Amino acid sequence: MTQAALSIDVAPDTLIADSVKASLFAKVTDDIAAYAIIDGQWCEDIYGRLLGEEHTNWCSLIAGELAQELALTAPYLVRLEQDSDLTNWLIEEGWGKGWGIYFLASKSKAKELYRTPPPESLKQQVERGAFVASPDISEDEATDVVLLRRHFRRYLRVEFESDGRLVRFRFFDPAVLRVWLLSTNPSETQAFFGPITDFIAEDWCEEPSLCNAQQLWHFAAPAAGEHCKTNRFNMGTRQLTPMTPITESSTQTNERPKSHITLIRKAQEKVFEDMQWELFIAKIAHDLLKAKALPQIGVTTFAGAQDFARDQVKEAIANGVETVGELNEYLKQTY
Template sequence: MAAPHEELENLLFGDAAQNVFAVIDGASVPDLRYKLREMDPPQVCLYQGELEPDMEEVAPYLVQLEQDTDFAEWILKGWGKHWGVFALTSGSLRDLRQHFRKFTVVYDEKGNPMYFRFYDPRVLRVYAPTCTGEELETLFGPVDAYLLEGEEPAVAVRLQRGGGALSQSAVRLDGK
């Protein structure tokens, strides 16, 4: 039986043809900006323009992950702490940046802007099942699958779309 960390790595990096990205919540991850500067993985902030330092600290970041790198090892240690979600895709960093930036701010029925924290696994886990087929196409775009924490940290949830519907599968990381 693989250890939970190994099982998670297998789920993320098991298909060499897929690029693996993390959409990370700066508001939930202590020292994220420091780690990004120190380890320097391919990355981009999902908020546009020049940010004030306090906003830069809490902004969401899109980071391309490579197996067995210091940053990937570090970010996987945050599993269970709602640090973000993972996206598996054949797309590039640029493709995903363009895709995800569409979701950072959404508008309510009165036209008021609101931040949409789709990168919080607690949000995406609840939001995705409510989507229509058309909304799923928009949510997924170039993403083949999302991998995120289940309600229990020992569970990984994989979200995929197919035939206009959402497919969800859960994998226990603790072998139970």
């Protein structure tokens, strides 16, 4: 049956969900399994849902004294089974809402990379309430979910090169993951992938006007010394678009000695700042179009509204505007 025929008989949301699941489970083997990291801040039901799962391995990425306190809003690492109720719910209900990211990982490579036991055993962590997880994995240090948790916990905090600040790194946000993997150099990319073979993320960000639930981003593990291969796939048109790394950042080396804290280089900081800037511009453009404030000057498209908003914000800054409140007043007075 052709894609055109399918589109007549099947709802668009079903087509998207089926495409996501096909992309996620196509490469699953005895060694390669599918997983997700789901953010409790965006998916408010995830903790309660996981507590009701009897045959699913999962754990919180948060450790220590905050593990119990942040149980409702923590990021959760979950092993996914094809066509399970949990998998179907996450993809059918959550895709397009920024709930988290999906990935494939090699269980054998995870065991190889993290074969040295951690300083504190799982049993000790559980006894003091520092480990929130499904009951059946709490006594096995070599469970794949536990090993992957050790891998990803290395990235929960990062340091800004510009001022030394330590901040929480939300790499499990689809928008952050995209920018991060397009801005890393080969060495950083290799380290971040570790036992991961593929990442899959939606084309989501906090500005709804910039989101496209039909777009799927795929990042494949890189060969040594190379960037990961990145493609953006439109599940509606079936068009595959190769994406290139951000040159200014991805070609820059990290001169700092190896540390347990990941460094966000100055060039990467700028990439993330640019992302926030474009989100800000998009919100203004969306508000201007919604208020029907632009047709009189010949602007009727979202792209045109973005260009207009970008120019006006730059002009406002040049005129001494410093805060968002001042900017809103400036735009109201001007239009």
